[in-house]
Amino acid sequence: MELIVASTLLTLIMTSVYSAFTTTIRTWRTGEANLKTYQDARFAMNMLSRELQNNVYGVGHLFEGDRDSIEFYAVTPALDVDKGEGPRVMWVRYRLKSDPGEEGSHLYREEAIVKSPLPLKFEDDEDDLAREERLSRIRKGSKRGYELASGVLDFDVYYLWLPEGEDDYESDVDSIGDAGPPEPVELIEKRENRVGWGLPQGLRIAVTLVDENAEEGETTFETTLRLFGPTAEYDEEKLGEEVEL
DSSP, X not given: OHHXXXXXXXXXXXXXXXXXXXXXXXXXXXXXXXXXXXXXXXXHHHHHHHHHHTBOTTOGGGOEEXXXXXXXXXXXXXXXXXXXXXXXXXXXXXEEEEOTTSSSEEEEXXXXXXXSOOOOOOOTTOOHHHHHHHHTTOOBOOOEEEEEEEEEEEXXXXXXXXXXXXXXXXOOHXXXXXXXXXXXXXXXXXXXXXXXXXXXXXXXXXXXXXXXXXXXXXXXXXXXXXXXXXXXXXXXXXXXXXXOO
C-alpha cells in the first residue's frame, strides 16, 4: 500500500514537472522566434533609414516608389562582400517578396553597383520618351537580392510633402528669436512617387509582422524620416491627383 501511494504521488509530481517544463520550452521557443523577427525588422528599418539619408545628392528626380516598394540611388556599401568593401554609388530597391510556403512575405532588398554617370535633372517640357532614353543609359552591375526580414504582412510607404508656399524648416535655435517656434504644418501624404517628381521632404514607413504573442496576431513598426538634400517643391498640378495602384 505504501509503495502504491508513493508511486502515485511521484507520478503526479513528475507529470506536473513535465507539464511546466514543456510549457516553458514552448514559450521560450516562441519568444526566441519573435525576438529574431523583431531584430530582423529593426535591422531592415535601420538600414533603409541610413541609406535614404545617404541618397546621392542632386538625383532626387530618379527617386521613385509606390505603396509597397521604394527605389533610389545611395552612397552605401554593398551587401555583396565579393564586390569589395567601402561605400560606392548603388542602385537600391526595397520591396515585399511573397513566399507561398510561409505565413507572411519577406522584406527584400535589391542592389546593383552604378557604373555610369546618372542623368541630370529632367526638364518640365521633356517628354516621357526622352526621359526613358536618358534612363536607359544608366549602366548597372549585376543585381543581387537579400531577404532582410521574414513574416512580413505589410510594408507601407507614405511620401510626405510640404504644401505649396511652405519653406523647408531648418532647426536653428538662433533663427527662432522672439517669434517662437513655427506653427506645425500638416504634411501632404502620397502613396506613390514617380520618376521626375523629385525628392519629397520625408517618408513614413510602416512594417507589419506576424506576432503570435500579440492580441491581434501582428505587430507594426513605424518610423518617419526627413530626407536631406535638394528636395522638390510640391506641384499640385503634377502631384495633386492620387493615382490608385
